[in-house]
Amino acid sequence: MLSQRVHVDRVFHALGDPTRRAMIEKLSEGPVSVSRLAKPLDITLAAVVQHLQVLEKSGLVRTEKIGRVRTCRIESKGLSVAERWIADRRSLWEARFDRLGKLLAEPD
C-alpha cells in the first residue's frame, strides 16, 4: 500500500512540471530519440536527461539504448494496471461499506 502511494506521488510529481508534460505529450505520439525529444523544447540536453530520469522513476516513461541512440517511449502499463485495478477494487468495497453503514443505521 505504501509503495503504491509513493508511486502515485512520483507520478504526480513527474506530471506537475510543464516541460515534462510536453515530453509526455510528444511521446504519446510514439517513441523518439532523446535528441529529437529535446529539439522543440528549447532546453539543454542535460536538462532533458534530468527530466527523463524523473519520468523514468515514476514509471511513466521507459528509455532504451539501441546502438548509440537512446530511445524514449511512454510506459502507460505501470500506471493503469496496478493503480487502476487497486483503486477500482477499493472504491467498490468503499461503496459497499457505505451502504452497510446506512443499513446499520436503520432500526432493526
Next chain:
Amino acid sequence: MKERSVTHATFVIERNYPTTPQRVFGAFSDPAKKRRWFAGDEEFKVDSFEMDFRVGGSERSSFRARGLTCTNDTVYLDIVPDRRIVIAYTMTLGDKRISSSQATVEILPRERGSEFIFTEQAAFFEGADGPQMREEGWRKLLENLAQDLTR
C-alpha cells in the same frame, strides 16, 4: 520483453460503525441483509446472489454493469462470530478471471460502537485492462492532476 502476468496488492479500508459488533456481523451472516449492501447499486443489476455462510461454504453473485457480467465466487475460510470473517474470492469479468484475493473482516468492540477493518490481499491477472481502461486511467489521472493544480 516478457512481462509478469500477476500484480500483487494489499489494501485496507477502515470504518467505525455506531452499533454493536453483533449487528455488524449480522449484516454479513444474514443473506437478505448482505444482499442489500453488497449488491445493491443503481449501476449494477443483480442477476443472482446465493450464499452459504459457514466455514467451507460458498457464495456466488453475478452483476451486470455497462453490458458486462461480473461474477464473484467466494469461499468462507474462517468465521468467528461477531469478530472475524475470512474469505477467498475470485472476480470474473465476462469470461475472464481478473483477480483472486483473500479478504479479512475484523470487527472490534469499542466504547461507542464497532471498529471495522477490511483487508484485501489480491493477485490481479494480466489482460483485464483493455485499451479502453488504460485510456480511462490516463484521463482520470490527468483530471486529478488538473484538479490538484487548480486547488
